[in-house]
Amino acid sequence: MSGRCIDELARPPEEHRIxxxxxxxxxxxxxxxxxxxxxxxxxxxxxxxxxELIDPDExxxxxxxLKHSEQTGRCSISLVDNLYMRMLRIRIAxxxxxxxxxxxxxxATVFTIVPKSWEFTPEELEGADPLRLLAAFRSALYAKGAxxxxxxxxxxxxxxxxxxxxxxxxxxxxxxxxxxxxxIDALRKDPNYKAERLLPNGEWNPVYRRVWVARKPLTNLxxxxxxxxxxxxxxxxxxxxxxxxxxxxRDKQRIPEPYHSQVLLWLDRYRLRDLTLxxxxxxxxxxxxxxxxxS
Numbered sequence: 001m002s003g004r005c006i007d008e009l010a011r012p013p014e015e016h017r018i019x020x021x022x023x024x025x026x027x028x029x030x031x032x033x034x035x036x037x038x039x040x041x042x043x044x045x046x047x048x049x050x051x052e053l054i055d056p057d058e059x060x061x062x063x064x065x066l067k068h069s070e071q072t073g074r075c076s077i078s079l080v081d082n083l084y085m086r087m088l089r090i091r092i093a094x095x096x097x098x099x100x101x102x103x104x105x106x107x108a109t110v111f112t113i114v115p116k117s118w119e120f121t122p123e124e125l126e127g128a129d130p131l132r133l134l135a136a137f138r139s140a141l142y143a144k145g146a147x148x149x150x151x152x153x154x155x156x157x158x159x160x161x162x163x164x165x166x167x168x169x170x171x172x173x174x175x176x177x178x179x180x181x182x183x184i185d186a187l188r189k190d191p192n193y194k195a196e197r198l199l200p201n202g203e204w205n206p207v208y209r210r211v212w213v214a215r216k217p218l219t220n221l222x223x224x225x226x227x228x229x230x231x232x233x234x235x236x237x238x239x240x241x242x243x244x245x246x247x248x249x250r251d252k253q254r255i256p257e258p259y260h261s262q263v264l265l266w267l268d269r270y271r272l273r274d275l276t277l278x279x280x281x282x283x284x285x286x287x288x289x290x291x292x293x294x295s
Contacts, residue, residue: 004282004283004284004285005271005272005273005283006092006272006273006276006278006283007088007271007272007273008283009088009091009092009095009283009287009288010091010285010286010287011090011091011094012090012091012094012095012097012098012287013094013098016094016095016097016098016101017090017094018089018090018093018094018097018222018225018226019086019090021222023220023222023223024093024222024223024226025222025223025226025227026086026089026090026222026226027082027086027231029073029083029086031082032082032083032086032231033070033073033082033083035082035231035232036066036067036069036070036081036082036083037070039063039066039080039082039260039264040063040066040067040070042257042260042261042264043059043060043062043063043066043261043264044059044060044063045257045258045261047257047258048257048258048261051257051258051261051262053122053123053258053259053262054258054261054262054265055265058265059261059265062078062080062264062265062268065078065081066078066080066081069081069082069083069084075087077271078267078268079267079268079270079271079272079275080264080267080268082231085229085231086231088229088272089226089229089231092225092228092229093222093225093226093228093229095287095288096154096175096225096228096288097221097222097225098287098288099287099288100218100221103177105217105218105221106217107177107178108175108176108177108178108218109175109176109178109181109213109214109215109218110173110174110175110176110213110214110218110224110227110228111155111172111173111174111175111176111181111184111211111212111213111214112171112172112173112174112211112212113137113155113171113172113174113184113187113193113210113211113212114169114171114172114207114209114210114211115133115136115137115170115171115192115193115210116191116192116193116194116207116210117136117192118133118169118170118171119167119168119169119170120167120168120170121166121167121168122166122168122259122262125168125262125263125266126266128168128170128266130157130270130274130275131274133157133170134157134275134276134277137155137172137277138277138279140187140190140192140193141153141183141184141187141279144182144183144184144186144187144190145182145183145186146180146183146279149179149180149182149183150179150280151176151177151178151179151180151279151280152176152177152180152278152279152280152281152290152291153174153175153176153177153180153277153278153279153280153281154174154175154176154228154276154277154278154279154281154288155172155173155174155175155176155228155276155277156172156173156174156228156229156272156275156276156277157170157171157172157275157276158170158171158172158173158230158233159171159233159263160233160234160235160236161233161234161235161236161255161259161260161263162206162235162236162237162238163235163237163255163256163259164206164237164238164239165206165238167206168263169207172277173227173228173229173230174228174277175225175228177280180279180280181213184211184213185211185213187211188210188211192210193210193211194210195208195209195210195211196208206238207238229272233255233263234252234253234254234255235252235253235254235255235256236252236253237253
């Protein structure tokens with residue numbers, strides 16, 4: 001095995017670059033620079049600086065780092081540098097496109113997993129370790145038979161902020177072979193992944209479905225694959241409406257300060273390799289390759 005990491009992928013072949021596809025939904029470099037400017041402003045807001053959730057020295061350091069990227073167009077190696085994330089999204093989605101072109105798009109599907117134990121208050125986010133979260137998820141999958149399946153899986157940690165509950169909900173977006181779906185579906189019987197409409201206190205559960213797998217053939221692959229690795233966390237309020245039903249705001253909103261800056265500082269501590277799980281795949285100098293068994 002090469003020992004290379006997901007953030008060390010080379011450029012994909014030109015015919016598999018999603019930045020050449022106008023339907024991919026990939027942000028332009030100009031849009032990345034605008035977002036960098038917004039992030040710099042947020043990190044320097046008095047509200048952020050005065051918050052107990054934010055280290056002002058770290059906030060200023062990160063603001064300077066992102067300001068340099070915005071002004072020069074030369075990205076820094078950080079998960080909160082929009083230009084850097086754009087580059088990673090192009091490379092990862094491109095190699096996944098090539099992988100599917102060789103195996104057949106009908107041999108794979110996408111999924112989303114929202115573990116119950118991956119919910120953190122702002123005061124708890126600092127202690128959230130993505131490596132431990134992924135290790136626990138891998139163990140849960142293996143307990144459902146994934147280790148013995150001749151298949152593959154790649155997944156990335158993403159997050160949303162619910163301002164109603166004042167809660168960060170981390171989750172996984174992933175792509176897997178159809179053979180791996182059996183193990184993912186089996187997670188539904190695990191308490192950490194089980195669908196529950198009501199909480200123990202009788203209130204509506206903000207997250208009902210914790211395991212979702214696409215059952216239809218994948219379409220618009222460039223957009224679908226770019227969605228797996230996202231460059232921002234949105235604010236998605238979940239509330240119970242007047243008719244007593246659970247509602248989730250459809251439109252993605254910007255996380256308010258100081259929480260948005262808290263997310264930036266948390267993400268800046270890690271590399272994408274720390275937020276990525278691969279089973280049955282490895283990174284090589286020529287892209288993503290299958291391994292014989294899950295590893």
